[in-house]
Amino acid sequence: MQRTKRAASGGGSAAQQAGVLCGGAPLDAPGFFYAPTILDRVTNQSPAVLEEIFVPVLTFQRFTDGDAAATLADHPVYGLCAGIYTRDLSRALRRMRRIEGGTV
Known part of the structure; x- marks a missing residue:
């Protein structure tokens, strides 16, 4: 369930004009691992900024x-x-x- 919520959070950020520079999805491997992700052009209203998401995400804000x-x-x-x-x-x-x- 937590993995699904994190994927939805990342998707929400992308939908709000963020650019996914790398990563952005769960890994296709055993376990519950999320690819290290870099998001560009996030806003202060982006879920990746507003929520504690417990996945390896770096955001760039201008x-x-x-x-x-x-x-x-x-x-x-x-x-x-x-x-x-x-x-x-x-x-x-x-x-x-x-x-x-x-x-x-």
């Missing part, structure tokens, strides 16, 4: 500036881990302080 990026990273419900990638260490440290998460 933003216009640093403030918008911090707002996206500071998830209102799930905030276990966030990452910041930039060439500017001082910018990364400033943005990191704005994100409430378990690990940044």
